[in-house]
Amino acid sequence: MPYRPNPRPTTRSASTHGRRGRRAGLCAVLLTGSVTILLAAGTVGPGAAAVTETAERSGARTTQAPVTNEARVTTAVLDLDHPARNPQVRGKDIPYDTASIIKVDILAVLLLQAQDAGHGLTQQERTQAEAMIERSDNDAANALWRRIGLAPGLEAVNKRLGLSSTVGGAGGKWGLTRTTVTDQIRLLRAVFADGGTTSASEPALTTTSRNYIRTLMTRIAAGQSWGVSAASDSGWALKNGWLQRSTTGLWDINSVGQVTSGTHHYLVAVLSDGNVSMTGGIAAVERAARAAVSSARAAG
Template identity: 40%
Template structure:
């Protein structure tokens, strides 16, 4: 059955990009330099936890704002966490949750997505299209989004109120749980649904392929979704979540940040963390084969839902 929704949105030019759902204030103050982070790592591979802990800590030394990190590598039974339950405004990272909720809801009635839903989902993930996200968010409604969060065990994620999906409150623990559902067989999402999410995350446009893929070896498949948002307090929120498989590893990585004075500062922070993680997990990859984002994150518009 096709759900019909009307989309009425006002679009305002701004310096912020996809995932921003309210007007931004100029001159937003970033947070001051954070104290040295305490990264916790465990691993089934001798020496790996200590190396990751040391290198992630070094990558974050002197960075301003607040950073949360989640890593899980199934192959070596490795995990790293930093500020695992600290909440952040989601910006466009929530779009993966919206897609998963849509597929979960369709699974309950054993139906395929309509062509309209598929078009909206593709635009939402690969181009971070705000209007497409608003249409799917309205179609689902907060009740269904919350139903998915409960089924997924994402107990600390709080949907944004009044249609402001970009202000959903997220954390590393729940983002890692979501990535786990996408990358491993489970009862919440079908195998076809998981493959569909990964296909779209693997097809993100080049200008939005920064963040967690930075430093990934060419032998590793990359699936990513980013989000960025500027607000009047705590500067820019910049996030990146990704799944990676190859080179003898199968891992998920979430890096959430806020308090960035500029968007690029947040991007640089995420990529500094990502590079050392990819290097530590797959150290044999030659430097020339490692991925370096070449595009500057694109500016877009602020979508403010009405009605």
């Protein structure tokens, strides 16, 4: 199926309904369930530091240390209609935990590895990829993280895509991969820009591969479509990440993707950490995304 941006409501009443629905869905998932999913491909042994990502359908929280940190947020925006320009960065372009936004990178690596081998994804890999992106399924991510060769496999392909500041999480902890907003814009360009971006001597993602990733990013499950979509007025494709750190109880909240605002298409990356709550972090990320896109529009 060809890629089409996920449409936003065009009327005031529909838009209000969409916002209420998204907020209501988020409240429901925060109040339902208590399952915390380990970000490890295997079992966390006794005494190990358990780093967890709380699934959006779960309201579980880890034991919190006293909150002393202040939340940080960094954004980057690139106008795809002026691709020669550099991204506009707001905040410090420093590394953050990826949480589940790494799943876009995992899929890009998987597809490039398949291209190198001269074949497409297997049916099992497609099923896992779709679950990983659309529903943010961690079991599927665990399987594909192993399939691409863990952090070394990720980093080898990322070099071809120009990602110079992304370091894969140790062992099975893909959610503790560290990245910057500028690296996330480079990855988004490889997916959304015509021809992708890569070094001159290496092939980029094919059109078929790019369209596959784009399409999955428009099929995000209900309740997970928050984030950079707040800056769009007609269409979006995204992937979000949310991770509560067991050492502090604070939240990493991230969102990356493409949005349409006015007549232009923008690549947007918002990374944050130190958030006291998931809902507060989401609100901060959405404010930052709207401000960043507004600034990019004003710059013409």
